[in-house]
Amino acid sequence: MSREVTAVKRFAGDEITHFPSVVQRSIAEKVILSRHRLRACAKPLQPSAGHAVPTRRVLSGRRADLVERPAALPARPYFSSGPCAKPPGWRLDLLDTASLGRSHRGAAGKPRLAEAIERTHALLQLPADYRLGIVPASDTGAMEMAMWSLLGTRPVTMLAWESFGAGWVTDAVKQLGLDAEVRTADYGEISDLGGIAPDRDLVFTWNGTTSGVRVPDAKWISSDRTGLSICDATSAAFAQPIDWSKIDVGTFSWQKALGGEAAHGMIVLSPRAIERLQSTPAPRPLPKIFRLTKSGKLIDGVFRGETINTPSMLAVEDWLVALDWAEGIGGLDALIARADANAAALDLWVQSSNWIDHLVSDAAIRSNTSVCLQFVDRSDPVANAARQKALVKLLEQEGAAFDIGAYRDAPPGLRIWCGATVDTADIQALGPWLDWGWEETGK
Numbered sequence: 001m002s003r004e005v006t007a008v009k010r011f012a013g014d015e016i017t018h019f020p021s022v023v024q025r026s027i028a029e030k031v032i033l034s035r036h037r038l039r040a041c042a043k044p045l046q047p048s049a050g051h052a053v054p055t056r057r058v059l060s061g062r063r064a065d066l067v068e069r070p071a072a073l074p075a076r077p078y079f080s081s082g083p084c085a086k087p088p089g090w091r092l093d094l095l096d097t098a099s100l101g102r103s104h105r106g107a108a109g110k111p112r113l114a115e116a117i118e119r120t121h122a123l124l125q126l127p128a129d130y131r132l133g134i135v136p137a138s139d140t141g142a143m144e145m146a147m148w149s150l151l152g153t154r155p156v157t158m159l160a161w162e163s164f165g166a167g168w169v170t171d172a173v174k175q176l177g178l179d180a181e182v183r184t185a186d187y188g189e190i191s192d193l194g195g196i197a198p199d200r201d202l203v204f205t206w207n208g209t210t211s212g213v214r215v216p217d218a219k220w221i222s223s224d225r226t227g228l229s230i231c232d233a234t235s236a237a238f239a240q241p242i243d244w245s246k247i248d249v250g251t252f253s254w255q256k257a258l259g260g261e262a263a264h265g266m267i268v269l270s271p272r273a274i275e276r277l278q279s280t281p282a283p284r285p286l287p288k289i290f291r292l293t294k295s296g297k298l299i300d301g302v303f304r305g306e307t308i309n310t311p312s313m314l315a316v317e318d319w320l321v322a323l324d325w326a327e328g329i330g331g332l333d334a335l336i337a338r339a340d341a342n343a344a345a346l347d348l349w350v351q352s353s354n355w356i357d358h359l360v361s362d363a364a365i366r367s368n369t370s371v372c373l374q375f376v377d378r379s380d381p382v383a384n385a386a387r388q389k390a391l392v393k394l395l396e397q398e399g400a401a402f403d404i405g406a407y408r409d410a411p412p413g414l415r416i417w418c419g420a421t422v423d424t425a426d427i428q429a430l431g432p433w434l435d436w437g438w439e440e441t442g443k
């Protein structure tokens with residue numbers, strides 16, 4: 001007999017005090033049932049291309065005035081947008097510890113770093129002549145290393161549609177003092193991608209984690225460009241198809257779509273980026289931590305596992321476990337399919353709800369990883385911010401969802417990570433909890 005059924009039986013016999021508080025609340029609320037009237041649906045349903053208008057999920061007559069406390073919790077309530085959920089089945093004891101406490105430059109460590117690079121290169125299906133390296137300071141380290149090392153010899157176009165992209169604009173304009181054309185967009189929208197001059201350098205974020213806006217593809221980047229395209233791909237890599245032929249520098253970190261550990265960044269360099277690094281170095285001194293060349297030559301070792309400074313071998317071993325899982329389920333296509341399925345499951349719930357909507361109304365630019373939602377009623381942003389806080393706290397206390405609040409600068413609402421390490425069943429189990437939490441926090 002399950003713990004819950006046992007608890008129900010004992011509750012009937014007035015023995016509720018013997019049970020943990022969460023179970024007590026659960027059972028009591030199941031018996032009493034919160035009575036909250038559902039408001040009329042506010043949003044029209046949108047059909048997908050080539051499909052009929054979907055039917056909204058309608059509660060049965062018996063339940064129409066109730067939002068029942070859901071019976072089942074998501075098995076893994078980890079929906080944070082970074083660090084993201086560990087891969088399904090992950091356990092600490094899966095990590096090979098032989099390289100720990102040993103030199104990262106020795107026989108135990110260096111081959112593991114090299115393996116991490118080689119297997120990541122293969123998993124991402126990078127072109128054979130692209131290089132991949134492990135660098136310090138996570139995705140920020142990789143992006144700033146690229147910007148400081150490469151930008152300044154020609155004008156740059158900066159695109160930003162949320163906080164992290166805006167941070168790269170600050171770097172370019174205020175710190176580096178570059179000749180920059182800046183194209184921004186509000187939360188939920190995307191910058192104008194038309195007419196990007198191919199002779200300028202370009203900096204953009206493939207998937208804006210704080211707004212849930214992603215580029216639809218890379219067709220807008222010229223194949224004949226003479227400038228370099230530098231792309232922060234940290235919440236897109238391993239979840240969205242990236243046309244690497246259009247990217248000269250790509251960056252990401254380990255704690256996002258494969259659920260690795262934070263600390264290190266990875267940097268992808270195209271042959272053109274390497275050529276620029278060697279032939280036209282940036283017009284500024286660089287700290288050691290950013291240096292990718294020595295005496296005008298690429299430091300080849302960085303791309304073979306000889307990191308610039310000491311890495312965490314624990315994080316490296318954890319990354320290798322994440323790669324085991326990703327390769328085991330079928331590689332990149334399977335990862336993308338899982339993220340798509342999660343985002344579709346969440347969308348189904350959004351379509352059925354009357355109180356929440358996508359922040360990104362255009363599905364063509366909507367993320368399948370950091371899915372951002374906003375409240376339908378936006379008449380009182382202060383009240384909405386308070387409701388967001390209460391809802392997030394309640395669901396965390398219930399063990400139903402962790403870390404699902406909208407980013408602090410984004411419109412109040414929710415942000416739910418749908419990357420591949422999240423299971424679709426958990427997204428499906430989350431919806432009823434969100435509905436319940438919304439009603440509870442509105443009392």
Ligand SMILES: Cc1ncc(COP(=O)(O)O)c(C=O)c1O
Nearest residue numbers: 082138139140164209232234253
């Ligand atoms: C799009 C984007 N860029 C950069 C960062 C910063 O990443 P890190 O903490 O790995 O440096 C994040 C973190 O969430 C992000 O989402």
